[in-house]
Amino acid sequence: MSGNKLTALALLSLLGAASAASGQGLGNSPYSRLGLGDFNPNAGGVRQQGMGGVGLAAPNAIQINELNPALLYYTSRTTYEAAFTGQLKQLRSNTASQRTGSGTLGYLALGIPISRSWALAAGLKPLSAVDYESVVTRNVDGSTGALVRNESTGSGGLSEVYLGHGVRVGKGLSVGVTTSYIFGNIDRAAYAIVQPPLEEQEPDEILKRVGTVDRTKYTDFSFRTGVHYRYDLSKKIAANVAAVYTFGTNLNGRRTLLQETQDINGTNLQEPRVLQNEARGEAVLPGSLQLGVSFDNNKNWSLSADVAQQRWSKYRDFNGTQQVFNDTWRVGIGGELAPDPGSVTNYFQRVTYRFGLSAAQLPYRPGGQTLYDRAVSWGFSFPFPTSSALEATNMNLSFTYGQRGNTEVVSEGTTRFSNIKENYVRVQLGVSLNSRWFLKRRIE
Numbered sequence: 001m002s003g004n005k006l007t008a009l010a011l012l013s014l015l016g017a018a019s020a021a022s023g024q025g026l027g028n029s030p031y032s033r034l035g036l037g038d039f040n041p042n043a044g045g046v047r048q049q050g051m052g053g054v055g056l057a058a059p060n061a062i063q064i065n066e067l068n069p070a071l072l073y074y075t076s077r078t079t080y081e082a083a084f085t086g087q088l089k090q091l092r093s094n095t096a097s098q099r100t101g102s103g104t105l106g107y108l109a110l111g112i113p114i115s116r117s118w119a120l121a122a123g124l125k126p127l128s129a130v131d132y133e134s135v136v137t138r139n140v141d142g143s144t145g146a147l148v149r150n151e152s153t154g155s156g157g158l159s160e161v162y163l164g165h166g167v168r169v170g171k172g173l174s175v176g177v178t179t180s181y182i183f184g185n186i187d188r189a190a191y192a193i194v195q196p197p198l199e200e201q202e203p204d205e206i207l208k209r210v211g212t213v214d215r216t217k218y219t220d221f222s223f224r225t226g227v228h229y230r231y232d233l234s235k236k237i238a239a240n241v242a243a244v245y246t247f248g249t250n251l252n253g254r255r256t257l258l259q260e261t262q263d264i265n266g267t268n269l270q271e272p273r274v275l276q277n278e279a280r281g282e283a284v285l286p287g288s289l290q291l292g293v294s295f296d297n298n299k300n301w302s303l304s305a306d307v308a309q310q311r312w313s314k315y316r317d318f319n320g321t322q323q324v325f326n327d328t329w330r331v332g333i334g335g336e337l338a339p340d341p342g343s344v345t346n347y348f349q350r351v352t353y354r355f356g357l358s359a360a361q362l363p364y365r366p367g368g369q370t371l372y373d374r375a376v377s378w379g380f381s382f383p384f385p386t387s388s389a390l391e392a393t394n395m396n397l398s399f400t401y402g403q404r405g406n407t408e409v410v411s412e413g414t415t416r417f418s419n420i421k422e423n424y425v426r427v428q429l430g431v432s433l434n435s436r437w438f439l440k441r442r443i444e
Helices: 003-022 069-074
Strands: 078-092 097-115 118-131 130-140 147-170 174-196 209-232 238-244 249-262 271-286 288-296 301-308 328-337 352-361 371-384 391-405 408-413 415-418 421-435
Touching: 003 415, 069 118, 069 174, 069 209, 069 238, 097 421, 118 174, 118 408, 147 209, 238 328
Parallel strands: none
Antiparallel strands: 078 097, 078 421, 097 118, 118 147, 130 147, 147 174, 174 209, 209 238, 209 249, 238 288, 249 271, 288 301, 301 328, 328 352, 352 371, 371 391, 391 421, 408 415
């Protein structure tokens, strides 16, 4: 095995180990307490993230584009990909701020060309993340000096394992379908601690932390279809158009509710009491529609623009009740350039440079107010010096700086509270390994 492949496999193993050791979330996110958590839009891998999450209509022969299954047809070599995602963020309300961050699996993917007109890809990627923690302390009504401390935490999320097919059905026309198995656990807990006035506390008194834990397991299948058409405008420029539709899914859920009594350090003082065991329900995950257009010279540059819409107003939670969510939209533009992919004298002429902008409306409506997510992205693909015509390895990087939410004070009934604004920097590090399989050797 070549040094090129050994290096790539070592990096893939390192990424996989780091991903397995990390959590599902990317740092404390108060909005992830709603619905199924922070939902990851269908915005592709490291290549697409570096271009603002666009690429529905941007074919690529050496990196897997599972954003649109119809583009899998362009996979020319067996391709392995793995990526790790890290994020730092600052949370701010109108009275307080917090810095947080974490890392998790970006995705794992394997693409294989089956014939001249058919390729497939299989992979694993996160679908949603629940990761929040909040503490509110207030005085006990009718008491002097007594305090009650309310703690809320959430963790877990949903992931999907997928198998996608892309098939050429005519000149410039390809179609695709992806079947996904969605699975995951979401844990939410709420605790209360009552602390009497200091002068009334006994020296050996144990403060009790009482609360409920909601553990819900989700499983089901999801389907995505895509179409792509490529047309040569001239000998040097081609235009591409594409559409992707993800069907809505009724996620099967099983919920267990527990009541726990703990000490101040979180140690159970007695066995948890089962309030509800394996209750069955469904959560309705709404469908989405994405449209894209791109232009390229089939050599070293491309420009893309995508739009997406998802009907989150159709979302229903585990009990079948409707939460007040907005239908969402997302737009993005981006491009990439490799100055001279065949240069042998200047390595940086072979590096691919990417840039993109995106804006999205969030589904959450605190106090009836609409929230937005705006971001700027950039990225790179660094080819390994040992790459050859039969094997090529690239290290891929993408960076995103964005803001979502705001710090405005809103009202719900008689309650007034501040929204949360998140400033974040997200980094994706990935490795892609291309290799030609099933070559027929000849002896001359």
